[in-house]
Amino acid sequence: EAGVTQFPSHSVIEKGQTVTLRCDPISGHDNLYWYRRVMGKEIKFLLHFVKESKQDESGMPNNRFLAERTGGTYSTLKVQPAELEDSGVYFCASSPTTGTSGNTIYFGEGSWLTVV
């Protein structure tokens, strides 16, 4: 069974540019999450989709960040325009329907973003 896959694995962009990160969750997982780790700090929650609906987006830093999950399958996270402080590793994770697997979520390998 394929795990959570993310693309691109690395991206270096200039301040002011736009970057779109993509996540393909584990097949059949209704829950999809975006997390971010900046400069060796904690893995910080950004938002949570249940199928195509945003369940919780309380962690989104500001309106430069836009996440979508059309059709309830893959998700994209767009940063526009990117700022220097957006640099970090963006992790996508997925989990099955609530009540199974005890809230364990499964991570992708992350998309490393560097804004210069």
Added chain:
Amino acid sequence: DQQVKQNSPSLSVQEGRISILNCDYTNSMFDYFLWYKKYPAEGPTFLISISSIKDKNEDGRFTVFLNKSAKHLSLHIVPSQPGDSAVYFCAVTQVGYQKVTFGTGTKLQVIP
């Protein structure tokens, strides 16, 4: 406001000895706790979890202990192996709520 704290950013342990990683949380509503392990340039991988109805869960060399009154959990690895060298993240959640909150991580180095 840091809801999950791992106060030791790093830990070095001799191979074969016990590694103890600690985690404190602030919100008594959390009732499910997880540990993830992360190698460089990889995503975190699930290691072990514990529900608030238990105070101990064991899986091979890994044991997680939960002290609800102190809002404290710990991960014991015994015996420690060089392959255990990684960053370990404590994570907390509420069953049914799905959002998982992570600590800052503790970098474990097991010395051969």
